[in-house]
Amino acid sequence: MTRIFLTLLALIGGLSAPVLAQSDDSILRAELRPGWRLADGDHMAALHLTMAPGWKTYWRAPGDAGIPPLFDWSGSRNAKTVAVSWPTPEVFFQSGMRSVGYSPEVVLPLRISTRGSGQDVRLRGQVQLGVCKDICVPKTLRLDAVLPAAQTKVDPVIAAALASVPFSATEAAVRSVRCTIGAKDGAMTLRAEIDMPARGAMDAVIETANPEVWVAEPKTTQSGGRIVAETRMMHVDGGAFALDRSGVRITLLGKGQAVDIRGCDK
Incomplete structure (x- = not known):
């Protein structure tokens, strides 16, 4: 299946030198799975995040030790709303503190309510999240992709993620x-x-x-x-x-x- 790769941009303010020496590819890989158009006119896509061994990212309510993800889709076209579905996360304990998230990967389904069911969606925006191991590295994922209305074949990877929501x-x-x-x-x-x-x-x-x-x-x-x-x-x-x-x-x-x-x- 065709995959649309995202551009990763690290937010480096306040990070130590060893972290700055690491490339984004060594910690986090992100892809936008273009998904398919639903019968009701909505479009189902997904953000696929894969972390390096030992690293994790966070659920919508990450706990006191986590960093909550933030989504901004304001630059999108033919998209009224973008709803994130959250697969069942894991609970992590480190230094006596609890966090909730995902490791080593997660697929976050995105259900996009369209303004015109027969038109393509241009999904444009950014996602801010934290990726943590012994330290936390903030990331900003910038994306700009066209999701075709003609695509109706179900992506089994996204379907599996939807099946794992609570x-x-x-x-x-x-x-x-x-x-x-x-x-x-x-x-x-x-x-x-x-x-x-x-x-x-x-x-x-x-x-x-x-x-x-x-x-x-x-x-x-x-x-x-x-x-x-x-x-x-x-x-x-x-x-x-x-x-x-x-x-x-x-x-x-x-x-x-x-x-x-x-x-x-x-």
């Missing part, structure tokens, strides 16, 4: 999600009790709809047949804030499986 709450037979809010040591606390069939040991990642709210790494336990995740939250400016329970997103990560839960029942 289960929804419905698919995982989640029965209820009860969230209790409190306060401790100047921070808001959240206790989420998730009633669902047992899936073995799982770690929780909790996000909110407000990007200015910091969420601590949850403590995840199993009690009375339920998964319990407890965390603390603070606004980045230290002020008070209201928590929208419907915007709470809980991802449970287990060995080779994950569950994506949107919102609390009460």
Whole structure:
């Protein structure tokens, strides 16, 4: 299958000399898989990242030890929105800190909502991400590619990545999600009790709809047949804030499986 190669540009500010001596090819290889046009007029493409042995990059919520990826598609044409699908990530522990991401490679499907279903898409923009081993190297991927409307053959690599995204709450037979809010040591606390069939040991990642709210790494336990995740939250400016329970997103990560839960029942 034809692949469109991206231009990699390292952001070198503040990096040490040994890192500057390394080429992008020695750490990270990136490709845009052009994908195919869907029956509803959307286009499915993907960003394929391959890291050197021992290196990793990060999930949308990378943990305190990670670098969150940022996407800017503002230069694109015939693209209303670009939605990233996140395959099930791994949990890494280093120096007592947890991060969430991918190693040694990841395929990130990109579903592009088009303005004209019969027209090609020009996908143009940049992706900022961190690639880490013993140190972290920030990268900017600049891309400019035409995705043809006439291409309808499914890319099996992208299809496999789509198949590995976390289960929804419905698919995982989640029965209820009860969230209790409190306060401790100047921070808001959240206790989420998730009633669902047992899936073995799982770690929780909790996000909110407000990007200015910091969420601590949850403590995840199993009690009375339920998964319990407890965390603390603070606004980045230290002020008070209201928590929208419907915007709470809980991802449970287990060995080779994950569950994506949107919102609390009460």
